Each structure stands twice: as C-alpha cells, then as structure tokens.
Amino acid sequence: MAQVLEFKLPDLGEGLTEAEIVRWLVKVGDVVAIDQPVVEVETAKAMVEVPCPYGGVVTARFGEEGTELPVGAPLLTVAVGEPAAEPEGSGNVLVGYGTQAPAARRRRVRAGTAGVDGHARRPGTASAEPHARVHAPAATPAATQAATQAPAPAEGPVPVISPLVRKLARDNGVDLRRLAGSGPDGLILRADVEDALRAGAGRVRTAEEPVVPTTAAAPAGGEPAVRAPAAAPRAEAGVRVPLKGVRGAVADKLSRSRREIPDATCWVDADATELMRARTAMNTAGGPKISLLALLARICTAALARFPELNSFVDTQAREIVRLDQVHLGFAAQTERGLVVPVVRDAHARDAESLTAEFARLTESARAGTLTPGELTGGTFTLNNYGVFGVDGSTPIINHPEAAMLGVGRIVPKPWVHEGELAVRQVVQLSLTFDHRVCDGGTAGGFLRYVADCVEQPAVLLRTL
Structure with a gap:
C-alpha cells in the first residue's frame, strides 16, 4: 500500500534560513528516484538543486516559482510503494551535509537549539556574493519526524532557526520569548525578528492574547506551508527591486x-x-x-x-x-x-x-x-x-x-x-x-x-x- 511522505526544505548550511524557488524540476504525477533533484532554489549564497530522499510519485508541490520558503517548510509530497524506512541516499553533499546526515544532528537543527552546520567558523568565512550550482542535502525521515514532534519549549532555550537569528535579536534588543515564530512548531525565523524590528514591538504574545499565525494555509499534515506575504506598500512611482537572495546578502555585507x-x-x-x-x-x-x-x-x-x-x-x-x-x-x-x-x-x-x-x-x-x-x-x-x-x-x-x-x-x-x-x-x-x-x-x-x-x-x- 502506497504511503505519502512529505519532503521539507532542508537545512542548506552556512547559516541560511530561507530560499526562493527558482524552477521546479518535476511536476505532480512525475516518478522520482531517491536523490533526484526536484527543485532549484536560490539562497543568499548559491543556486542550489535540492534532491529528494524518497523515491515514488509526486502527489503535490508547495509554492510557485518566485515564492520564498523558510527552512523546514514543505516542498512536496511523494507516494512511495512501501512503508517508509530510513532512505539510503547517495551522500550528495553541500557544506558537509548529505542525505544520510545523522538524525540526531538534524534534530538539533530543526529544534533550533544548535548552529546550522555544527561547526565554528572564523569571522569572514561567509561568502560575499556566491552563485554556485551545487547539490543540496535532503532531510531524512527521522529528522522530519523529529521536527514535527518537537514543540517549542515554554521554558529553557527558545527555538530559533540559527545562531545568526539569535544574535540579530540580541544586538537589537528583541526579546525572543515574546515572538510568535512563523516556522514549524513555532520556530523563530529571521523574518520574524526583522518583522519585530520593523513593527517596533513586533509580533508580541501576552497571556491575554492568542498567538496569531504568520503562515498561509497548511497541507493536510498540519504543517505550515508558505509564509503569508506582507501587505503591499503604498503604490508610488518607480520600480521596486527586492533586496533578497544574493543581492540582499551583498547589501547586508556592504552595510556591515x-x-x-x-x-x-x-x-x-x-x-x-x-x-x-x-x-x-x-x-x-x-x-x-x-x-x-x-x-x-x-x-x-x-x-x-x-x-x-x-x-x-x-x-x-x-x-x-x-x-x-x-x-x-x-x-x-x-x-x-x-x-x-x-x-x-x-x-x-x-x-x-x-x-x-x-x-x-x-x-x-x-x-x-x-x-x-x-x-x-x-x-x-x-x-x-x-x-x-x-x-x-x-x-x-x-x-x-x-x-x-x-x-x-x-x-x-x-x-x-x-x-x-x-x-x-x-x-x-x-x-x-x-x-x-x-x-x-x-x-x-x-x-x-x-x-x-x-x-x-x-x-x-x-x-x-
């Protein structure tokens, strides 16, 4: 009996928290093999082809070309012929990651309690404005299950997508405990901190106020899908060019x-x-x-x-x-x-x-x-x-x-x-x-x-x- 498995945007390493869909490489109904690239995305560091860890028939895709997704958001679902086991994977690597990454390591990343790649880096190892086309890692089912089952803790460390986001909040005096994360299971993303900075008080939750979701409609599995777009700015003369992807990374680095x-x-x-x-x-x-x-x-x-x-x-x-x-x-x-x-x-x-x-x-x-x-x-x-x-x-x-x-x-x-x-x-x-x-x-x-x-x-x- 076929089983439908959900594949989420994996951790792409080097402190990356989101990616933009550039081009889908498969359609609904296509048959994919293990580790076959299924989508091309652009991050602040590279053009990346993302391989899927499952083999089967594509039953759904989440996000149109041009959509920006946070790490952990659903990419597609695949119907496999037998109950899922840990996929073999081919070991395709991006910055030290592959489809056979240890489940424990992935669990730490998804829970937001550890660095993205688990390695300390000397200042300056971040890229200026790279455009590499390389194979990205795919998350394992064990890691996916850990992500869906790990709720945001009420006490102790706040679930944050990466240390860079935690530093951004600390440098700007943002209290992470008062933010409603828009990532899976309330995971706080960089966009959440930036929204809080723009709004002054940000998305603040109190004992009297419910948490307002910041994601669009989710698939049947209950996971949040694509972040809802912010309200369009007031129309003015001129052309607006979004500062995102590589252009945004360059702007941030030059400003710094x-x-x-x-x-x-x-x-x-x-x-x-x-x-x-x-x-x-x-x-x-x-x-x-x-x-x-x-x-x-x-x-x-x-x-x-x-x-x-x-x-x-x-x-x-x-x-x-x-x-x-x-x-x-x-x-x-x-x-x-x-x-x-x-x-x-x-x-x-x-x-x-x-x-x-x-x-x-x-x-x-x-x-x-x-x-x-x-x-x-x-x-x-x-x-x-x-x-x-x-x-x-x-x-x-x-x-x-x-x-x-x-x-x-x-x-x-x-x-x-x-x-x-x-x-x-x-x-x-x-x-x-x-x-x-x-x-x-x-x-x-x-x-x-x-x-x-x-x-x-x-x-x-x-x-x-």
Whole structure:
C-alpha cells in the first residue's frame, strides 16, 4: 500500500534560513528516484538543486516559482510503494551535509537549539556574493519526524532557526520569548525578528492574547506551508527591486562593512611600462601565457609578506587583531548575475603560472555559475581590477571582515617624466583601502609604495623569490 511522505526544505548550511524557488524540476504525477533533484532554489549564497530522499510519485508541490520558503517548510509530497524506512541516499553533499546526515544532528537543527552546520567558523568565512550550482542535502525521515514532534519549549532555550537569528535579536534588543515564530512548531525565523524590528514591538504574545499565525494555509499534515506575504506598500512611482537572495546578502555585507570598519584610502600613480614589457617577454619565451592579474597578485603576496598587518581581521568580541599566516586572495569577477569574489587559496605559495591558471578556472566557473561555497568564502585580502571597466580610480568598500583591498585602474599611455625627460609611458593608478584599526597610514603607505615599486621595476620582486 502506497504511503505519502512529505519532503521539507532542508537545512542548506552556512547559516541560511530561507530560499526562493527558482524552477521546479518535476511536476505532480512525475516518478522520482531517491536523490533526484526536484527543485532549484536560490539562497543568499548559491543556486542550489535540492534532491529528494524518497523515491515514488509526486502527489503535490508547495509554492510557485518566485515564492520564498523558510527552512523546514514543505516542498512536496511523494507516494512511495512501501512503508517508509530510513532512505539510503547517495551522500550528495553541500557544506558537509548529505542525505544520510545523522538524525540526531538534524534534530538539533530543526529544534533550533544548535548552529546550522555544527561547526565554528572564523569571522569572514561567509561568502560575499556566491552563485554556485551545487547539490543540496535532503532531510531524512527521522529528522522530519523529529521536527514535527518537537514543540517549542515554554521554558529553557527558545527555538530559533540559527545562531545568526539569535544574535540579530540580541544586538537589537528583541526579546525572543515574546515572538510568535512563523516556522514549524513555532520556530523563530529571521523574518520574524526583522518583522519585530520593523513593527517596533513586533509580533508580541501576552497571556491575554492568542498567538496569531504568520503562515498561509497548511497541507493536510498540519504543517505550515508558505509564509503569508506582507501587505503591499503604498503604490508610488518607480520600480521596486527586492533586496533578497544574493543581492540582499551583498547589501547586508556592504552595510556591515561601512558600519563596522573605519576605512581610509591612499593612492599613487605608477609607471607600468616595464611590467608590461616583462609580461611580453615571459609570453614570447614559450610555455603557458602569464596574465597581468597573476603578476599583480604575485606583487600583492610579496607586499603582504613585508606588511603582514594588512593580511588580518579584527575580532571585535575579543578586541584583538588576528594576523593570518596564509594569503587567500579574493578577486572581483563580473558575471551575468552580478559581481562575485572567488578566492585563490594559498596565493602566497603559487607562482605566476599557477596563479594564471587558477584565475582562469575560477573566472570560468563564476561565469558558468558553478562556483562552490568554498570557492567564494574565506578570503583574507582582495585584489580589485576595476581597470577592466575603463576607469582610472576607485575607493571601494572593504570586503568584510578583511583588512584591506588593493585597487588597480586601467593602464593607459600618459605623459610621464622618465629619466629626466618627458615621455609617453604606460601609467596605472593604484589605490589601497585599509582598515585604520589594523595599521596607520605609514604602514598602508609603505605597502602601496612597495607595490608601485614592483610595478615600475619588476626586478624588485627578485629579492623575495
């Protein structure tokens, strides 16, 4: 006898609490296999294909394309041929999760009493604006049963979807015990805290007031489905673009950077003629071609070895500056979906050929939308080549929580005094935006001057090779 099982939006890791349905991959009546992707969703970190842990016939789908769902909301129901047992799963993984994740671990996540991925992360491992297309985990039946049976406790820890939501409430003075969670079994989501902040008092429940549901009609199983949309704002002229998904994550991160980092910028013009000649000589000698970005990255890593203060981050809780031994170099890559910042791991240990190959690989993955979360997080310093947009200079916002960003403008012929005479040289403007907490202007100026010296005289690099 067939049994209908409900599959809910699983925990996608990295502190994510919601996702938007981009495209359904199956229809009602389709036959699906275990671990077959059934829906494509967009989170603040990635484009994700979500596999279903059950094999059978799709009997219902919840949510239209464009609908935003919280973690734990129903996605679809599947009629299976035999009573359900723990599915085998294939072990498809996203940030350490798979369809065979231990039930106890899932139960902690669903109950809202533990972190989303169970692992502590160094500040700054959150992605800037990733667009990876990867396989997401599917929740196990044991985890689903634990989620439906675990009521919100009246005393003790308040059921919250993630530590990030708890921190958001704490930082803004919101009493979680007074909120009516809109998630499964009263689980408090980030949207609940944000609604409370917008409303001043928020959705507050008292002894005299009943809890007002914040979800739309639920399926037959009694679980809440999609959060009811908020009342439409008053119609005004202009086009409204929702700040959600990757765009919202970028807005939040840039706002946090401006709010927390006291940045300053210094810049210098440099004669890049000799650097361009050196690159031409390398590329005519045979072997793989060397990119200009790779040479600039090699200069950056050499400069960071001399000025390690700029390869660091500030631990605001401990009031400490943490200097890092390894350079994980982020670089800006423009794609159809917007600007992303892939990260070259251990850039300090790579030569120009290796850097060129890695830049090319990550750029191609960025444009194809196949970058993984690990390739978009954990940067320690960013190289921003805005010269590709045809501009000379910029004062960028630091990629939080990094301490600095080197900007490189376009290289163009300009009048320049060379060896005492006026000549036409290839000139580039370099800028360094830095966190003034980690160093003073002397250190920042020394770093930038060393970079400019290497651009003007590439032989200076021989001292550090």
